[in-house]
Amino acid sequence: MMRHLGHSDSITVSNWRVCPRLSPARRPAHLKRGRLKTAPMETGFDGVALYPARLGPAEQKALMALLREGARVAPPYRPRMPRTGQLWSTMQTNFGPLGWVSDERGYRYEARHPITREPWPPIPEILLDLWAELAAYPAPPEACLVNLYRGEKAKMGLHQDRDEAATEAPVLSVSLGDTCLFRVGGFARSDKTKSFRLASGDVLILGGLSRMRFHGVDRIVPGSSQLVEGGGRLNLTLRRVTKPVAPLAGRSR
Numbered sequence: 001m002m003r004h005l006g007h008s009d010s011i012t013v014s015n016w017r018v019c020p021r022l023s024p025a026r027r028p029a030h031l032k033r034g035r036l037k038t039a040p041m042e043t044g045f046d047g048v049a050l051y052p053a054r055l056g057p058a059e060q061k062a063l064m065a066l067l068r069e070g071a072r073v074a075p076p077y078r079p080r081m082p083r084t085g086q087l088w089s090t091m092q093t094n095f096g097p098l099g100w101v102s103d104e105r106g107y108r109y110e111a112r113h114p115i116t117r118e119p120w121p122p123i124p125e126i127l128l129d130l131w132a133e134l135a136a137y138p139a140p141p142e143a144c145l146v147n148l149y150r151g152e153k154a155k156m157g158l159h160q161d162r163d164e165a166a167t168e169a170p171v172l173s174v175s176l177g178d179t180c181l182f183r184v185g186g187f188a189r190s191d192k193t194k195s196f197r198l199a200s201g202d203v204l205i206l207g208g209l210s211r212m213r214f215h216g217v218d219r220i221v222p223g224s225s226q227l228v229e230g231g232g233r234l235n236l237t238l239r240r241v242t243k244p245v246a247p248l249a250g251r252s253r
């Protein structure tokens, strides 16, 4: 079914173009030095760490350029809900050996793009570095799900990330572009929730006791950033899907 999505369900790669001058295969050293070393902000939830402006403007642009390159290989598409086939309000693609997909058959990880049937492009090194610095997990992420929120209707309902076997690994999320209103709850959908804003460059980690908390995006604030060409917000979540076969002492990449 996914193979038969109409033309209007894909977006052109140029929508992702932000910084055509930069096309680094690897992150330049000066950007590495320029990363803002901020401490996590208190969120009120043990295991939910928010690093405001963890990526500075130059790193955000460099990451956008890498995402644009990746989108040529793995064009963003609009996924479908399990059973009903209803279209999501966000567009998605993935990087990494595995990618998270949703369609009438359910939620799962797959090694290939559901429309092109090509393998997903590799996770950009800049993101692997972030994981190595912040995830405190002895194996690299296997999936980077990319969500594109565009327009006032784009949102993501409260949900748990529960399709990964490695639930002891955190989910590391990077926000780019427009600010969003992010909501975190408890371990039942009906539990009390708390909202905070995620702005471009912010990094959020859901780990430890909070790995399985319900969370979602109520809405974005259109026009709050100029980073994403055509407007909108990109969210990248790094996930370890399978449990590492053997402990990799002290290494995360």
Ligand SMILES: O=C(O)CCC(=O)C(=O)O
Residues within 6 Å of the ligand: 145, 147, 156, 161, 173, 182, 198, 215, 216, 217, 235, 237
């Ligand atoms: O867009 C976000 O900040 C959250 C994304 C998310 O919850 C998910 O991909 O599971």
